[in-house]
Amino acid sequence: MNHYQLNITADDKQVVLERILQVARYRGFLINGINAQVNNADNIGIIKLFVSSERSIGLLVDQINKLIDIKSVTVDNKATQSTSA
Amino acid sequence: MASEQLTGAALLFKVLQQHQVKHVFGYPGGAIMPIYDALYDSDVEHFLCRHEQGAAFSAIGYARASEQVGVCFATSGPGATNLITGLADALADSIPVVAITGQVATAAMGSDAFQEIDVFGLSLACTKHSFQVTDVNDLEKVLHRAFAIALEGRQGPVLVDIPKDVQIALVDEKHGNYSQLKNKVKLPPANVGSALALMSKAKKPILYVGGGVGMAQAIDELRSFAKCTGIPSVSTLKGLGALDPQDANYMGMLGMHGTKASNLAVQACDLLIAVGARFDDRVTGKLNEFAPNAKVIHFDIDTAEIDKRRKADVAILGDLKVNLPSLEMPLSIEQWQETCQAMQRDFGWRYDHPGENIFAPAVLKELSDRVPENTCVTTDVGQHQMWTAQHMKFNDPTNFLTSGGMGTMGFGLPAAIGAQVSRPHDCIITVSGDGSIMMNVQELATIKRFQLPVKIVLIDNSKLGMVRQWQDLFFNGRLSETDLSDNPDFIMLAQAFDIKARQITKKHEVAEAIEEMLDHNGPYLLQVKIDAKDNVWPLVPPNTANDKMMENT
Structure with a gap:
């Protein structure tokens, strides 16, 4: 089982969290934790998503990136390495 | 303002x-x-x-x-x-x-x-x-x-x-300009050089065409690419119509109910060029044995499809209309072309069928040969769907509408209604089954209300045919809830909606009945009774490599 941390920025829409969680579950990733905040200055949501799966994280990154309200998705390699050790 | x-x-x-x-x-x-x-x-x-x-x-x-x-x-x-x-x-x-x-x-x-x-x-x-x-x-x-x-x-x-x-x-009303979407996913530049290098080296390439070609309105570009390169080609269910069905290098559908030639060629190829296709499980069979010796070039608009089920050696993301022409290059693959054409000759469809009972593949071939130009065919889901995909020819994906990914029974009749509304002067035919048609049979009332001249070809085996076939083949013949012999009288049912209807049961009635249906200036239901034991062949069993197909022996 590989553990990953994703750093996601998104438009501040209430439902964006639901969309991300639905995609993560459906695509075969266990959600281990989530940290979400909104930057009120520019209405951008900043989400840290902690997931684990046997599947390649690239599959989830691509699927989350397809969501309309998502601005960026990156894998935190440092966190990924430390959690999978 | x-x-x-x-x-x-x-x-x-x-x-x-x-x-x-x-x-x-x-x-x-x-x-x-x-x-x-x-x-x-x-x-x-x-x-x-x-x-x-x-x-x-x-x-x-x-x-x-x-x-x-x-x-x-x-x-x-x-x-x-x-x-x-x-x-x-x-x-x-x-x-x-x-x-x-x-x-x-x-x-x-x-x-x-x-x-x-x-x-x-x-x-x-x-x-x-x-x-x-x-x-x-x-x-x-x-x-x-x-x-x-x-x-x-x-x-x-x-x-x-x-x-x-x-x-x-x-x-x-604000009259704002809201239609512009931000292009948030930056696509990498197409790796044309690497793709051309793979094509140059390939001795046995295959062009694997999916529904994305029609969605991209890239039919001309695809056909030009196929003609220039001469690469033997296969199609997914949703890709049917994108390639010219008369092209000598076109081998038909691949996958679970694909042609034997298509599946054998894909399994033997050394380069697979996937165009707007997504390596669906019904296409690949056992994934890790699919095209086992092939490098892959994958064209798609959706980044998430790249490497999702099959690792691509070269991915070319973006608009097919732009990207396909950049790879046009004549190839010296005459021996491979001849091999593929020989397989088509050796493993072509046969329409001889013993007895007087109607053989559905022959009906659909006859229908295909007789329909007017630009006829649009919809289907439901099941045996009749696969027979239609196998035995009818389509010259454009907009002329074959079938529920591919979801496989939704009940699709065909209402989809035909939508098609008829959008193309009032074209012949619209739905090929359905006696299981599927009951899923949205209420839409006969829509046909009646708007006097839509939709033609319905009902392939009737009084069974939930595809499930019955699988029960026979893979569940020891234990037929469970697949008998539909108590279906309503479909002729009376159609007539209740002012739809002309006719039942045929023997081979010699087929040609004349199809002509009558096509000549009728209004909606028509042709009920075609077939043998309940007829199966769709070939069939690649689940989780099996595509070259290990079951055939009618």
Whole structure:
């Protein structure tokens, strides 16, 4: 089982969290934790998503990136390495 | 710039008009009544279906046959939930549909009000995107965005849920430019050099064509690429029509019910060029034994399809119309072409069939040979669907509409209605089965109401045929809930909707009955009785490599 941390920025829409969680579950990733905040200055949501799966994280990154309200998705390699050790 | 004030419902129709929407499919109800009231004053023509699922499938058929956005309406609660299967179907097959649902008033939302359901929540898994409009001032922007999202990139369904108070609230039309989407995914430059190098080295390349070609309107570019390179080609179910069926290098459909030549060629190839295809499990069979010796070049518009099921050696992302011509290059593969053509000759379809009973593949070949140009065929799901895909020829993907990804029984009849509305002067035929047709049989009333000249070819084996076939082959013949011998009298049923109908049971009746159906100036149901034990061949059993297909021996 590989553990990953994703750093996601998104438009501040209430439902964006639901969309991300639905995609993560459906695509075969266990959600281990989530940290979400909104930057009120520019209405951008900043989400840290902690997931684990046997599947390649690239599959989830691509699927989350397809969501309309998502601005960026990156894998935190440092966190990924430390959690999978 | 502010202009006249109008209700949210009236604004909806203004926006529909701006997107050249002339026809919508739907069913009224309590929470969408202001929209149906505004429809009364609108130029949009509404087709009353007899179930919201029928409305959704008609919108899909309309979209697929005409390459425009299909639009459907439903009320809240059960109306909205009845749309869900259609939206899922549109998502699986990447069809641009905008679904408008009424919702209970905002003040009542979340109170378990009458006919209230969280359709927005339901939509998350079965739409490309969805909106719930709680402020009428957002409505215009949201509706324009919905159309833009449905069409942008990989197409798909978008749902807009509009509470009743938003429908009746007054608002200024803003005339903003809302259709521009940000291109947030930066596509890497096409790696043309690497792809050309793979093509140059290949001795046994195969062109594997999917539904994305039609969606990209890249038929000409694909055919030009196929002609220039001379690469032998195969098609997915949804890709049928993209390649010229008369092309000597075209081998037909691949996969579970693909042609033997297609599957053997793909398994033997050393380069697989996937164009708008997604390595679906019905195509690949056992994935890790699919095209085991092939390098892969994968063309797609959707980044998420690259490496999803099969690692690509070279990915070429973006518009096929732009990218395909950049790889045109004559190849010296005459020996491989001859091998593929020999397989086509050796393993071609046979239509000889013992006895007097009707052989469905022969009926569909006969139908294919006789239909007028630009005929559009829809199907339901099951044996008749696979026989249609195998034995009819299509010259454009807009002429073959079938539920590919979702495999939804009940698709064919309402999809044919949508196709007929979008192409009133073309012949529209639905090939259905006696199981499938009952799934949305109420849409015969829609055909009657609008006098749509849809032709229905009902392949009737009094069975849930494909499930029966699998029970025979893989469940020790233990037939469970697949007997439909108590079906209604389909001739009487059709006649109850003023639809001319005829039953045939013997081979010698086929040609004349097809002619009668095609000559009839109105809707027609041709019930074709076949042997209940006829199977679809070949068949690649589940989780099996495609070269280990079962055949009729």
